[in-house]
Amino acid sequence: MGSGEFDLIARYFAPLAGSDGPAYGLSDDAAILSPPAGYDLIFTKDALVADVHFFSDDPADLVAQKALRVNLSDLAAMGAKPLGYLLALSLPKNMNEIESWVSDFTAGLKKDQDQFGWSLFGGDTVSTSGPLTLSVTAIGTVTKGTALRRSGAKVGEGIYVSGTLGDGALGLKCLKDNIDSPSLIKRYHLPTPRLTLGQKLFGIASSVLDISDGLAGDIAHICGLSGLGASIESKLIPVSDAAGKILESFPAYNDLIWNGGDDYELLFTAPDHMAEKIKDISASLMLPLTKIGHMTDKLEVVILDDKGKNLLQGQRGFRHF
Amino acid sequence: MGSGEFDLIARYFAPLAGSDGPAYGLSDDAAILSPPAGYDLIFTKDALVADVHFFSDDPADLVAQKALRVNLSDLAAMGAKPLGYLLALSLPKNMNEIESWVSDFTAGLKKDQDQFGWSLFGGDTVSTSGPLTLSVTAIGTVTKGTALRRSGAKVGEGIYVSGTLGDGALGLKCLKDNIDSPSLIKRYHLPTPRLTLGQKLFGIASSVLDISDGLAGDIAHICGLSGLGASIESKLIPVSDAAGKILESFPAYNDLIWNGGDDYELLFTAPDHMAEKIKDISASLMLPLTKIGHMTDKLEVVILDDKGKNLLQGQRGFRHF
Numbered sequence: 001m002g003s004g005e006f007d008l009i010a011r012y013f014a015p016l017a018g019s020d021g022p023a024y025g026l027s028d029d030a031a032i033l034s035p036p037a038g039y040d041l042i043f044t045k046d047a048l049v050a051d052v053h054f055f056s057d058d059p060a061d062l063v064a065q066k067a068l069r070v071n072l073s074d075l076a077a078m079g080a081k082p083l084g085y086l087l088a089l090s091l092p093k094n095m096n097e098i099e100s101w102v103s104d105f106t107a108g109l110k111k112d113q114d115q116f117g118w119s120l121f122g123g124d125t126v127s128t129s130g131p132l133t134l135s136v137t138a139i140g141t142v143t144k145g146t147a148l149r150r151s152g153a154k155v156g157e158g159i160y161v162s163g164t165l166g167d168g169a170l171g172l173k174c175l176k177d178n179i180d181s182p183s184l185i186k187r188y189h190l191p192t193p194r195l196t197l198g199q200k201l202f203g204i205a206s207s208v209l210d211i212s213d214g215l216a217g218d219i220a221h222i223c224g225l226s227g228l229g230a231s232i233e234s235k236l237i238p239v240s241d242a243a244g245k246i247l248e249s250f251p252a253y254n255d256l257i258w259n260g261g262d263d264y265e266l267l268f269t270a271p272d273h274m275a276e277k278i279k280d281i282s283a284s285l286m287l288p289l290t291k292i293g294h295m296t297d298k299l300e301v302v303i304l305d306d307k308g309k310n311l312l313q314g315q316r317g318f319r320h321f
Numbered sequence: 322m323g324s325g326e327f328d329l330i331a332r333y334f335a336p337l338a339g340s341d342g343p344a345y346g347l348s349d350d351a352a353i354l355s356p357p358a359g360y361d362l363i364f365t366k367d368a369l370v371a372d373v374h375f376f377s378d379d380p381a382d383l384v385a386q387k388a389l390r391v392n393l394s395d396l397a398a399m400g401a402k403p404l405g406y407l408l409a410l411s412l413p414k415n416m417n418e419i420e421s422w423v424s425d426f427t428a429g430l431k432k433d434q435d436q437f438g439w440s441l442f443g444g445d446t447v448s449t450s451g452p453l454t455l456s457v458t459a460i461g462t463v464t465k466g467t468a469l470r471r472s473g474a475k476v477g478e479g480i481y482v483s484g485t486l487g488d489g490a491l492g493l494k495c496l497k498d499n500i501d502s503p504s505l506i507k508r509y510h511l512p513t514p515r516l517t518l519g520q521k522l523f524g525i526a527s528s529v530l531d532i533s534d535g536l537a538g539d540i541a542h543i544c545g546l547s548g549l550g551a552s553i554e555s556k557l558i559p560v561s562d563a564a565g566k567i568l569e570s571f572p573a574y575n576d577l578i579w580n581g582g583d584d585y586e587l588l589f590t591a592p593d594h595m596a597e598k599i600k601d602i603s604a605s606l607m608l609p610l611t612k613i614g615h616m617t618d619k620l621e622v623v624i625l626d627d628k629g630k631n632l633l634q635g636q637r638g639f640r641h642f
Contacts, residue, residue: 022364029365029395029398029530030364030396031365032463032468033361035361035362040353040354041354041356042351042352042354043351043443043460044350044352045409045445045458046409046445047409047446047447047456048447049447049448049450049451052447053447074350074351075351077350078351080351086365086366088367088368090368090370090454122366123366124366124456125368126368126369126374127370127373128373128451130450131449133411133454135368135409135456137364137458139364142353144355147353209350210350
């Protein structure tokens with residue numbers, strides 16, 4: 001890739017940094033941040049590879065928004081407010097119409113910068129013989145000492161999820177199988193990071209994470225860190241109307257509800273006396289918060305059907321480190 | 322790639338985070354940092370792709386160290402002290418002997434964590450159909466308000482470089498052409514980030530950057546940001562004995578001295594009355610700091626030979642944004 005193309009990229013990215021932001025319009029190779037007093041900083045990093053985490057021919061603005069949102073979801077799970085992000089972009093050497101792609105991609109970044117109130121702190125652009133690859137490092141803030149953690153669940157506490165599960169994974173199935181379901185496909189392309197919910201859970205939830213790999217795999221993280229197990233009733237897992245409709249036609253997809261990943265809803269545990277507060281938060285955010293089970297002292301995760309049979313096959317999604 | 326292999330990776334990476342560090346042994350998907358009072362934070366990010374920035378069959382520990390060091394060099398150019406880093410690793414789906422590679426790779430990370438006094442804050446591991454790709458986000462600290470910048474050079478100021486130039490690019494040539502020069506090849510594999518030098522340049526240098534793309538391209542960044550030009554005398558550019566020897570046999574490689582990249586030396590400008598202080602720093606660090614030219618008001622970069630001919634061909638290296 002010639003230096004001219006990198007100049008092009010710089011021209012599209014520099015406006016996202018803002019000349020008065022910590023990255024000084026990307027003129028230096030680094031950003032300088034005076035951390036706000038009284039806050040902790042949260043760092044998280046997720047990489048996305050074309051045809052693993054998104055399709056090469058997905059609209060570039062949606063790829064940009066998804067890359068930001070999976071990271072924003074990690075911030076949400078810590079109760080953090082987004083501050084800024086760094087972006088590494090590996091562009092295929094043989095990529096066609098690079099200017100138009102970069103223009104759409106940066107338009108997507110801009111949309112989610114405006115929506116979530118953060119900005120570009122810096123990054124790097126390289127060329128690759130492989131698929132388009134993105135890596136985002138997200139930086140957020142929480143009031144000192146109030147970051148939510150994955151550990152801390154206790155026996156008997158309720159297990160809650162926000163929103164509905166399985167939509168992202170079913171959206172992906174619809175895309176692959178050419179099934180017409182715009183709302184599910186949109187949930188796959190554009191997850192909603194539950195930032196406001198995360199910011200309200202301090203002092204209420206004993207452990208929190210965002211569901212990226214699927215409910216079954218992700219509750220196992222909470223169990224592992226707490227030295228506990230989880231018992232979930234499948235009929236309590238909230239499913240959207242659109243997902244319910246697809247599952248009527250394709251019952252074989254049912255396990256995507258807990259094994260599918262790409263939900264980006266928050267999964268949290270809380271003691272029973274917090275139930276009213278959780279209801280209030282749900283009402284104020286107009287977001288369902290559903291109790292789907294409870295923590296146990298048996299070191300295993302079970303998802304039970306109506307007859308008490310464990311539906312889990314022991315499958316697990318990708319692990320992040 | 323199965324989840325078992327990702328468990329393996331997690332096992333090798335978790336010890337690098339330290340259970341009492343901000344990443345809590347990587348148990349959460351994010352790190353929590355209480356920023357030290359009185360300091361600014363510096364963020365920088367560089368991506369490396371196999372067979373673009375290093376060879377697929379390079380020893381894994383050297384790949385790890387190079388990935389950290391190119392980022393440490395960016396911190397050095399800001400006058401920062403390393404604090405921590407996040408790492409995204411895209412591993413080829415068909416990779417052989419993954420455990421042995423990851424073991425060597427993490428050993429390389431450990432070596433440079435110990436040498437430079439920083440630690441792993443988090444990251445992500447994904448699989449790719451393309452080449453192995455790394456992205457590192459480095460976080461450093463500087464005393465509030467003392468970060469070095471690329472802008473600020475003034476007409477007549479001296480242009481200085483640390484160490485010797487061209488070694489990295491010539492080392493790469495030696496590797497490719499099977500020329501025996503261990504010291505140059507080592508300079509290519511293991512650049513030395515000039516962290517201590519960077520930390521001493523506040524109040525002395527008017528602009529600083531690290532030479533990653535080659536002297537000619539990088540001085541153009543300083544010129545662009547200052548609205549100035551640069552005049553450099555080729556005979557003043559410091560060259561190592563090993564490089565001098567190779568250039569005697571291969572005079573065609575001569576332009577790698579200013580166009581080659583991979584130097585990771587610091588390039589800075591300073592007014593003449595700082596010359597003594599710069600000599601003192603050079604002596605205390607046992608590191609050559611050589612004046613190679615001066616800033617001009619003609620908006621161009623020239624590198625002059627003995628007869629006053631401009632050696633620059635207008636070539637430029639990759640641009641970072």
